[in-house]
Amino acid sequence: MGENLKAKVAELFNEPGCATNQAKSEAERKKGCARRLTPGAAAGGCAFDGAKIALQPITDAVHLVHGPLACEGNAWDGRNVASSGPKTYRLGMTTDMSELDIVMGHGEKRLWGAIQEALARYRPPAIFVYETCVPAMIGDDIDAVCKHASEKLGTPCIPVHAPGFAGSKNLGNKLAGEALLEHVIGTVEPDRTGPTDIAILGEFNLSGELWQVKPLLEKLGIRVLASITGDARYREVASAHRARVTMVSCSAAFINLARKMQERWGIPYFEGSFYGISDTSEALRTLARMLVERGAPADLGERAEALIEAEEARAWRRIEPYRAALAGKRVLLYTGGVKSWSIVSALQEIGMVVVATSVRKSTEGDKARITDLMEDPQMVGAVPAREMYQRLKRGEADILLSGGKSQFSALKAKVPWLDINQERHQAYAGYDGMANLVAELARSLTNPVWEDVRRPAPWEAAGEKAAEIAPAPLPQSA
Amino acid sequence: MAIVVAPKKDVSINPLKSSAPLGAALAYLGIDGAVPLLHGAQGCASFALTLTVRHFKEDMPLQTTGIGEVETVLGGAENLEEALVNVAARMQPAFIGIASTALMETRGEDFAADLAAILRRRRELDRTAVVMAATPDYAGALEEGWSRAVTAIMESLVVPGERRGRAARQVNVLAGVHQTAADIDALKATIAAFGLVPVVLPDLSGSLDGHVNEAFSPTTSGGTALADIADLGEALATIAIGEHMRPAAEALEGLTGVPSRLFASLTGLEPADALIAHLSKLSGQEAPPEIKRQRSQLLDAMLDCHFFLGGRRIAIAADPDLLTAMAFFLAGLGAKIVTAVTTSSHSPLLASLPCEEVVVGDLMDLEERAGAAGAEMIVTHSHGRQAAERLGVKHLRMGFPIFDRLGVQHRTSLGYAGTRQLLYEVANMFLADIGEARPEDFAAAEVPAVTLQEGRHAGATFAAG
Numbered sequence: 001m002g003e004n005l006k007a008k009v010a011e012l013f014n015e016p017g018c019a020t021n022q023a024k025s026e027a028e029r030k031k032g033c034a035r036r037l038t039p040g041a042a043a044g045g046c047a048f049d050g051a052k053i054a055l056q057p058i059t060d061a062v063h064l065v066h067g068p069l070a071c072e073g074n075a076w077d078g079r080n081v082a083s084s085g086p087k088t089y090r091l092g093m094t095t096d097m098s099e100l101d102i103v104m105g106h107g108e109k110r111l112w113g114a115i116q117e118a119l120a121r122y123r124p125p126a127i128f129v130y131e132t133c134v135p136a137m138i139g140d141d142i143d144a145v146c147k148h149a150s151e152k153l154g155t156p157c158i159p160v161h162a163p164g165f166a167g168s169k170n171l172g173n174k175l176a177g178e179a180l181l182e183h184v185i186g187t188v189e190p191d192r193t194g195p196t197d198i199a200i201l202g203e204f205n206l207s208g209e210l211w212q213v214k215p216l217l218e219k220l221g222i223r224v225l226a227s228i229t230g231d232a233r234y235r236e237v238a239s240a241h242r243a244r245v246t247m248v249s250c251s252a253a254f255i256n257l258a259r260k261m262q263e264r265w266g267i268p269y270f271e272g273s274f275y276g277i278s279d280t281s282e283a284l285r286t287l288a289r290m291l292v293e294r295g296a297p298a299d300l301g302e303r304a305e306a307l308i309e310a311e312e313a314r315a316w317r318r319i320e321p322y323r324a325a326l327a328g329k330r331v332l333l334y335t336g337g338v339k340s341w342s343i344v345s346a347l348q349e350i351g352m353v354v355v356a357t358s359v360r361k362s363t364e365g366d367k368a369r370i371t372d373l374m375e376d377p378q379m380v381g382a383v384p385a386r387e388m389y390q391r392l393k394r395g396e397a398d399i400l401l402s403g404g405k406s407q408f409s410a411l412k413a414k415v416p417w418l419d420i421n422q423e424r425h426q427a428y429a430g431y432d433g434m435a436n437l438v439a440e441l442a443r444s445l446t447n448p449v450w451e452d453v454r455r456p457a458p459w460e461a462a463g464e465k466a467a468e469i470a471p472a473p474l475p476q477s478a
Numbered sequence: 479m480a481i482v483v484a485p486k487k488d489v490s491i492n493p494l495k496s497s498a499p500l501g502a503a504l505a506y507l508g509i510d511g512a513v514p515l516l517h518g519a520q521g522c523a524s525f526a527l528t529l530t531v532r533h534f535k536e537d538m539p540l541q542t543t544g545i546g547e548v549e550t551v552l553g554g555a556e557n558l559e560e561a562l563v564n565v566a567a568r569m570q571p572a573f574i575g576i577a578s579t580a581l582m583e584t585r586g587e588d589f590a591a592d593l594a595a596i597l598r599r600r601r602e603l604d605r606t607a608v609v610m611a612a613t614p615d616y617a618g619a620l621e622e623g624w625s626r627a628v629t630a631i632m633e634s635l636v637v638p639g640e641r642r643g644r645a646a647r648q649v650n651v652l653a654g655v656h657q658t659a660a661d662i663d664a665l666k667a668t669i670a671a672f673g674l675v676p677v678v679l680p681d682l683s684g685s686l687d688g689h690v691n692e693a694f695s696p697t698t699s700g701g702t703a704l705a706d707i708a709d710l711g712e713a714l715a716t717i718a719i720g721e722h723m724r725p726a727a728e729a730l731e732g733l734t735g736v737p738s739r740l741f742a743s744l745t746g747l748e749p750a751d752a753l754i755a756h757l758s759k760l761s762g763q764e765a766p767p768e769i770k771r772q773r774s775q776l777l778d779a780m781l782d783c784h785f786f787l788g789g790r791r792i793a794i795a796a797d798p799d800l801l802t803a804m805a806f807f808l809a810g811l812g813a814k815i816v817t818a819v820t821t822s823s824h825s826p827l828l829a830s831l832p833c834e835e836v837v838v839g840d841l842m843d844l845e846e847r848a849g850a851a852g853a854e855m856i857v858t859h860s861h862g863r864q865a866a867e868r869l870g871v872k873h874l875r876m877g878f879p880i881f882d883r884l885g886v887q888h889r890t891s892l893g894y895a896g897t898r899q900l901l902y903e904v905a906n907m908f909l910a911d912i913g914e915a916r917p918e919d920f921a922a923a924e925v926p927a928v929t930l931q932e933g934r935h936a937g938a939t940f941a942a943g
Binding site: 095 | 487488489490491492493495496497499500515518519520521522523524525526528529531532536537541542543544545546547548549550557558560561562563564565568579580581584585614615616617619690691694696861864
């Protein structure tokens with residue numbers, strides 16, 4: 001790893017805006033957050049994965065992966081992030097380095113050629129060039145190629161230094177933020193600015209979630225000047241420095257970026273979430289307050305309160321019909337990135353019992369809020385697949401809410417499962433999103449398939465008379 | 479006959495390839511009690527895992543040696559050792575299959591010597607069979623990785639020497655990466671119908687067929703048993719499917735003297751006939767009635783379906799052996815293969831394909847050429863969906879990965895019955911929107927240029943080996 005990258009990683013590990021870091025002692029902080037992986041017992045994506053995830057939602061840019069095939073070939077078009085316009089971001093572009101490129105040191109030449117070809121073909125406003133392990137190891141000078149290309153071709157080529165071996169997916173998110181800070185944000189002046197312009201960081205428009213939130217903001221006259229990076233256009237991201245307030249929606253990914261935007265351009269930020277009803281309200285409230293402090297019309301706060309009241313009432317009206325199906329049902333909540341407590345409170349409000357919630361990536365503050373919310377808070381760290389399977393098989397919960405990795409622990413134990421992580425195809429943000437989540441929970445829990453698949457096979461019902469086939473129930477007449 | 483071309487360009491847009499280590503991992507997953515171990519950074523395994531889970535809708539016991547910055551500089555042997563010991567302790571597999579990656583191959587260590595030393599030193603690995611294949615991402619794709627893994631398994635685990643008993647009824651099958659679980663099931667049933675005993679390697683029909691166990695299994699459950707691999711030398715004969723299985727077939731024949739026969743494809747009437755004739759010869763038995771019935775059903779399907787395929791313009795993008803199988807099959811029903819794109823030029827059969835040109839390229843090559851040639855259908859894996867959408871053409875999903883359709887491991891395209899099933903699927907896609915005639919289809923329509931194809935493909939290529 002080059003000296004630059006090393007320094008950058010060390011700096012990120014010392015992020016003062018990071019809640020985990022704040023809770024550490026001076027000595028612990030010095031050690032950084034790099035944990036050596038346990039070979040043969042590791043899971044999760046690499047730094048390149050994290051960087052790509054963080055930037056790819058910039059829809060009109062070309063995302064070019066410099067490396068051998070697997071980094072892009074095994075990964076592209078894998079995330080369900082939506083675009084309201086350009087589709088360039090969905091292309092899988094790679095230099096697909098060959099043995100010859102590596103042995104002969106043709107990597108830089110190949111990258112230069114690839115940039116030219118991509119530019120000629122798609123005329124994007126910018127090209128993000130991702131460094132991967134092999135070119136990092138053999139010392140391809142990606143910075144030099146990008147600099148040369150930007151000058152020669154007149155299109156910004158942004159080097160993203162996050163080779164997989166540098167660390168985890170989360171580190172990759174942060175390195176992507178650094179690339180934006182270094183090369184993108186502040187390079188374009190917006191056509192117009194206003195007192196209610198905001199930047200949202202860490203909302204990636206998975207399954208269109210940004211669109212569940214944006215109309216709420218629009219009703220208040222709040223303009224998303226830059227979404228970083230859900231459904232983003234390059235020029236918007238580049239003009240984010242003119243935002244009045246920054247909301248960090250996924251703090252794990254972009255807290256460093258928010259803090260540095262404050263440092264550099266004086267934009268105040270707050271951490272908020274659009275998951276859960278009360279959290280959405282809180283986020284709107286905070287946005288309004290902070291914007292007023294920075295010169296937005298003074299009635300914004302009142303208008304926000306009126307909107308919150310109306311939207312909360314509407315959300316509960318939508319959720320209410322499901323109460324009967326969900327009350328008393330036991331949920332095991334096993335999430336990574338999503339703030340657990342924010343979902344816990346919503347589930348409890350409709351009468352569900354949260355039997356355990358994971359706090360793998362939660363901060364101390366998150367944990368305190370869970371303790372406040374739950375009578376008998378059972379907080380779990382990482383649960384291995386075998387244990388998860390056994391807990392569910394024993395009937396410890398009626399449904400598992402988790403990311404895709406634990407999907408089969410639930411399904412193979414014949415227990416309902418709902419995807420609330422990043423690969424999902426349902427949108428759960430804002431008030432509509434919570435109503436949507438509740439509807440999905442009901443749809444899953446009330447499916448007759450669970451009873452059916454749990455029935456013993458005919459050869460397991462030994463000694464009993466073969467069950468007569470019950471006639472199919474007739475539809476109820478109205 | 480086709481010419482094979484590799485357009486010179488620096489950027490690959492919408493890769494057709496999946497990586498070689500992923501292919502190796504899939505092969506290892508066809509062994510009972512297995513854990514594949516990718517020797518590289520955590521992302522190498524994580525991307526492969528995610529894609530494989532998307533395809534099979536099953537959890538995968540894929541592991542990584544977790545190479546970080548320090549190991550990239552100082553070497554990965556310690557991580558390899560630690561990973562093997564950890565996997566053995568945590569998951570108690572019968573088999574660990576190691577696949578190297580571009581990262582480790584670029585570093586260039588003596589993996590074989592390292593592994594031998596580790597196995598000598600660490601007695602806790604004594605009860606686990608460990609195999610390693612060199613599969614850098616920068617050389618080849620899925621077929622190469624799969625093939626190298628199977629060859630490595632042969633070289634490490636087969637008991638060498640001619641051991642055939644006089645009563646031997648065993649027939650080895652070296653399955654290609656393009657066979658589904660259902661394909662393998664069908665092939666096993668066909669072989670058994672001749673009174674022969676099939677042993678398939680790798681056998682995804684047991685491990686990745688999608689099943690619910692009564693208990694949790696950290697490794698694969700089902701697949702080729704290690705004991706059966708050791709005893710491959712006891713067979714009467716070996717059947718290998720696809721050119722990419724040639725190295726493995728040759729390795730096995732060299733080790734054991736069991737004669738092998740390679741089938742370039744088992745999709746289509748003529749290839750299926752060749753298989754049945756071969757099994758008849760091996761067993762000394764005529765085809766049993768149920769096989770004869772399947773053939774007659776296939777004939778009927780061909781007669782019913784040819785209306786919908788004749789003259790259709792089809793573009794295919796697939797790894798060489800799948801491309802070969804699909805191109806001959808579809809051309810054999812009168813379709814015109816207007817575009818053929820593949821991942822490597824390794825297969826000697828590419829030059830014999832029933833099309834003008836075979837492009838070694840990516841899905842953008844497919845999209846552009848299929849568009850220019852007026853293709854009505856593209857045949858490729860799920861990543862072709864963007865191309866199909868932009869071109870507004872039908873998309874028959876074949877290959878790996880298929881992540882936007884369910885039950886892919888239960889589709890078959892092999893033998894009489896499998897060919898019949900595939901044929902109905904293709905014909906139904908054309909039948910589905912046959913539409914109503916409009917005036918502009920006739921008087922106002924442009925007069926198309928008519929070129930006649932040769933009526934029959936070169937069947938002799940199927941009996942290679």
